[in-house]
Amino acid sequence: MALEPVRTAVVGCGYISDIYLKNATTWGILDVVACADLDMARAASQAAKYNVPRAISVDEVLDDPNIEMVINLTIPAAHSIVGLAALRAGKSVYNEKPLAISREDGRLLLEEARARGLRVSCAPDTFLGAGLQTCRALIDEGAIGQPVGAMAWMLTRGPDHWHPDPAFLFKVGAGPLFDMGPYYLTALISLFGPVRRVTGSTRITYPERTIRSGPKAGTPITVEAPTHIASVLDFASGPIATLLTSFDVWDGYRPHVEVFGSRGTLGVPDPNTFGGPVRLQRDGDEEGSEIALPFAHAENSRAIGAADMAYAIRTGRPHRANGEMAYHVLDVMHAVFEASDTGRHVELASTCERPAPLPAGLPEWHLDA
Numbered sequence: 010m011a012l013e014p015v016r017t018a019v020v021g022c023g024y025i026s027d028i029y030l031k032n033a034t035t036w037g038i039l040d041v042v043a044c045a046d047l048d049m050a051r052a053a054s055q056a057a058k059y060n061v062p063r064a065i066s067v068d069e070v071l072d073d074p075n076i077e078m079v080i081n082l083t084i085p086a087a088h089s090i091v092g093l094a095a096l097r098a099g100k101s102v103y104n105e106k107p108l109a110i111s112r113e114d115g116r117l118l119l120e121e122a123r124a125r126g127l128r129v130s131c132a133p134d135t136f137l138g139a140g141l142q143t144c145r146a147l148i149d150e151g152a153i154g155q156p157v158g159a160m161a162w163m164l165t166r167g168p169d170h171w172h173p174d175p176a177f178l179f180k181v182g183a184g185p186l187f188d189m190g191p192y193y194l195t196a197l198i199s200l201f202g203p204v205r206r207v208t209g210s211t212r213i214t215y216p217e218r219t220i221r222s223g224p225k226a227g228t229p230i231t232v233e234a235p236t237h238i239a240s241v242l243d244f245a246s247g248p249i250a251t252l253l254t255s256f257d258v259w260d261g262y263r264p265h266v267e268v269f270g271s272r273g274t275l276g277v278p279d280p281n282t283f284g285g286p287v288r289l290q291r292d293g294d295e296e297g298s299e300i301a302l303p304f305a306h307a308e309n310s311r312a313i314g315a316a317d318m319a320y321a322i323r324t325g326r327p328h329r330a331n332g333e334m335a336y337h338v339l340d341v342m343h344a345v346f347e348a349s350d351t352g353r354h355v356e357l358a359s360t361c362e363r364p365a366p367l368p369a370g371l372p373e374w375h376l377d378a
């Protein structure tokens with residue numbers, strides 16, 4: 010029997026809302042009933058573009074008892090404010106990343122949801138894509154033997170080179186670790202489970218930067234967040250990963266992530282994408298080869314995490330991109346900064362379950378397993 014779609018509002022109709030609305034209105038399990046934004050013109054134009062019946066204010070979303078779930082695509086500083094208001098109005102929440110900026114706000118979201126029997130889910134959901142699910146299956150079936158460690162790199166010149174309005178990306182709560190780290194950390198947690206302790210070093214290479222493109226070109230930016238962060242992550246299951254995130258370097262290093270095992274090395278795709286390539290090298294086959302992806306959702310499938318939560322709401326099972334994992338990611342990022350500031354390892358107070366893998370062979374736009 011078909012499950013009843015979950016009546017959903019999208020709050021925050023900016024840049025990233027296009028792919029969410031395109032995909033969310035395709036998933037049969039989501040019924041997108043409203044778009045909302047502080048800027049009503051944006052809400053109205055996105056509602057019209059994606060055939061969403063209503064463009065309403067955030068307060069009207071909160072006051073509508075018919076709406077069961079909010080997909081919160083506002084700016085990071087508003088993630089916890091909008092998320093908490095939605096929970097207090099009785100709605101489950103899917104936040105864009107990071108879950109919140111402070112640990113305290115992250116914890117408030119989890120506690121409010123728990124007290125009300127509601128759900129919190131959070132981006133990134135790229136770990137549900139074909140590429141990262143293939144990596145997970147290979148590790149779980151022992152293709153590289155026992156996992157020993159990983160290297161992950163997110164190295165760029167910084168968004169001041171291309172983003173038309175990048176100042177917020179250099180402020181507290183952003184920088185390369187908070188902005189991009191969630192993709193890498195969530196991917197590694199999906200592969201290895203939770204982190205036990207971290208250490209790290211951070212620096213700000215360019216305290217003053219200048220917007221390079223668009224109408225604000227020439228405007229100075231004072232950098233507040235660390236922009237080059239080297240971190241070491243000890244996973245509770247044993248592997249040790251090195252994660253380097255930077256807005257300060259000339260060009261990146263490929264691949265984005267490699268996982269090293271006792272019998273092989275796995276080339277993991279960019280965790281900001283849903284597809285491949287996945288590359289496997291093993292003892293006796295040093296050249297290695299690209300692995301076919303036996304999972305669906307290799308295209309840009311943003312909103313798959315929200316669809317997974319909608320299935321979970323209807324069937325009563327746990328959802329995969331869950332709030333506990335997103336809180337653990339937030340805790341890890343704060344702990345790396347603390348480790349750098351205090352010159353030590355920091356033990357993580359939080360933990361999380363490794364989310365359940367997806368079964369291979371599911372068709373596109375279908376997740377009720």
Ligand SMILES: NC(=O)c1ccc[n+]([C@@H]2O[C@H](COP(=O)([O-])OP(=O)(O)OC[C@H]3O[C@@H](n4cnc5c(N)ncnc54)[C@H](O)[C@@H]3O)[C@@H](O)[C@H]2O)c1
Pocket residue numbers: 020021022023024025026045046047048051067082083084085087090091105106107
């Ligand atoms: N831009 C990207 O490539 C990208 C990719 C992945 C994830 N994200 C994440 O998605 C989120 C949104 O990013 P974006 O690029 O779409 O930003 P954006 O600035 O283009 O859009 C944000 C929208 O949220 C609205 N908004 C802000 N505060 C609000 C509030 N309190 N109530 C209602 N609406 C509010 C703004 O008016 C704006 O329309 C961020 O958390 C970002 O980290 C962005």
